[in-house]
Amino acid sequence: MDTKLYTNLVNDIKNKIISGELSPGDRLPSENELLDIYNISKTTISKSMQILANEGYIVTVPRVGNFVSKPTVSKYLFRYNENEILKRISNKTSICNFEISKGNEKYIIAMEYTNLYCKDSMPVCYIESAVYHQEGNDLSEEDIISMEYFDMVKRYHNLHALKKKISIEAVICPQKICELLKLRINDSVLKVTAQYHDSENILVGSRTAYYNSNYADILAEEQ
Amino acid sequence: MAINKLSIYHIIVEDIKTKILKGELKSGDMVPSENQLSREYDTSRVTVRKALSVLINEGYIFTVQGKGNFVSDPNLYEYEFQFKNEEHSLDTKLISVEIVKPTTDIRIHMQHHSNDKIVEIKSYLTYDGDIIGYALKYMPYRPKEPILEKEFHYINLEETADNNFGETVKIKAESADEEISKILNIILGYPILSLETKIENENNDIIGYEKIYLIGDRYQIIGE
Numbered sequence: 001m002d003t004k005l006y007t008n009l010v011n012d013i014k015n016k017i018i019s020g021e022l023s024p025g026d027r028l029p030s031e032n033e034l035l036d037i038y039n040i041s042k043t044t045i046s047k048s049m050q051i052l053a054n055e056g057y058i059v060t061v062p063r064v065g066n067f068v069s070k071p072t073v074s075k076y077l078f079r080y081n082e083n084e085i086l087k088r089i090s091n092k093t094s095i096c097n098f099e100i101s102k103g104n105e106k107y108i109i110a111m112e113y114t115n116l117y118c119k120d121s122m123p124v125c126y127i128e129s130a131v132y133h134q135e136g137n138d139l140s141e142e143d144i145i146s147m148e149y150f151d152m153v154k155r156y157h158n159l160h161a162l163k164k165k166i167s168i169e170a171v172i173c174p175q176k177i178c179e180l181l182k183l184r185i186n187d188s189v190l191k192v193t194a195q196y197h198d199s200e201n202i203l204v205g206s207r208t209a210y211y212n213s214n215y216a217d218i219l220a221e222e223q
Numbered sequence: 224m225a226i227n228k229l230s231i232y233h234i235i236v237e238d239i240k241t242k243i244l245k246g247e248l249k250s251g252d253m254v255p256s257e258n259q260l261s262r263e264y265d266t267s268r269v270t271v272r273k274a275l276s277v278l279i280n281e282g283y284i285f286t287v288q289g290k291g292n293f294v295s296d297p298n299l300y301e302y303e304f305q306f307k308n309e310e311h312s313l314d315t316k317l318i319s320v321e322i323v324k325p326t327t328d329i330r331i332h333m334q335h336h337s338n339d340k341i342v343e344i345k346s347y348l349t350y351d352g353d354i355i356g357y358a359l360k361y362m363p364y365r366p367k368e369p370i371l372e373k374e375f376h377y378i379n380l381e382e383t384a385d386n387n388f389g390e391t392v393k394i395k396a397e398s399a400d401e402e403i404s405k406i407l408n409i410i411l412g413y414p415i416l417s418l419e420t421k422i423e424n425e426n427n428d429i430i431g432y433e434k435i436y437l438i439g440d441r442y443q444i445i446g447e
Contacts, residue, residue: 006276019425043269047276050232054277080446083300150299158246159297166302169443170396170416188414188439190396196299199244211396218394220304 009048028066089216090117106202107132124215128208162196181212231266235274254292304446318345332432356437393419414439
């Protein structure tokens with residue numbers, strides 16, 4: 001209940017800032033005025049202000065009021081969610097390959113496997129995944145088929161401490177992958193590489209996805 | 224006093240974040256109760272609640288009604304990336320601005336139902352002076368409003384994003400067709416990273432359509 005009330009106020013003010021109704025430097029209505037307008041408790045209002053300040057939309061000057069901050073030009077964020085994309089574009093997954101090999105200095109074991117995602121009988125995406133770890137491998141091929149990637153990573157690493165990085169590029173499809181995705185030699189493919197590092201900057205996992213753009217595009221949404 | 228309160232809330236937020244990052248608090252673990260925290264930090268429950276609502280909002284914890292707050296699983300499937308920052312700033316070089324009759328394709332993209340003319344803006348995208356892409360942009364033509372030259376020099380994804388709502392970018396890999404390969408001076412079939420954007424206003428009307436063609440090995444999108 002409470003959550004919804006402050007979400008409403010937060011979104012309302014955000015929208016006013018985005019639409020330009022409130023400009024940088026403008027003073028927000030005082031907490032008492034907001035109390036009258038939105039008919040919600042003072043605690044809810046002060047929570048909302050804290051969230052807006054924390055996200056950089058407003059600046060609080062104690063005892064004076066809340067002001068709309070100056071926008072930082074470099075911010076233009078989009079969200080890319082692999083899970084949602086795969087759900088949208090495919091309805092079948094199969095494991096093509098599974099092997100244990102040598103990892104890096106800290107995580108000596110590398111568990112590698114590949115997945116092919118299909119929409120009915122049409123292959124739309126091919127993903128190469130790797131998880132690096134120290135302990136002996138206690139996952140079987142059957143485990144991997146039934147587990148999500150991060151459930152596997154979670155067995156060996158603290159997910160909260162991982163740093164993630166992604167790159168998206170258009171490349172000529174590598175020959176081996178062309179065959180799997182039923183593409184012609186020299187066709188372009190969308191390559192998305194994600195890497196995960198621990199707090200010491202050592203690689204703990206990676207995922208490289210190849211999307212067949214004729215059947216799959218990536219949607220990134222404005223935040 | 225006010226400043227003091229602010230810093231206590233901040234300390235609580237940072238302390239809990241640190242515990243989560245160090246693994247002292249794991250996914251699914253319960254966060255100390257409001258009472259425990261207010262005793263531990265010798266502060267009011269209002270301050271504690273503020274700190275907790277920031278952590279909830281940032282996705283570190285979630286509330287189970289009547290039970291308490293728990294550490295969430297981080298969402299590692301989501302990334303944030305930006306098309307513009309200090310190191311990767313693309314420049315725009317205007318090629319032409321014309322008022323044209325929309326083709327069927329463009330009419331479909333813009334949900335433009337009449338034969339009204341539209342503004343077509345073509346430009347090169349450059350990085351360090353080298354051409355790395357080509358941008359094609361369409362917007363409705365309003366005869367009474369003058370088209371400011373200045374506007375076109377700056378029209379690109381970043382600029383339009385500030386004042387508009389609901390933007391979705393469709394990212395694809397394509398092969399350069401005859402037209403694009405000529406414009407970008409690359410061989411036919413060369414990989415192209417394409418970004419297609421529809422810009423909507425608050426009533427969900429499409430007020431702009433843009434397609435950017437980036438040369439495959441010259442540009443990649445980086446996110447974190």
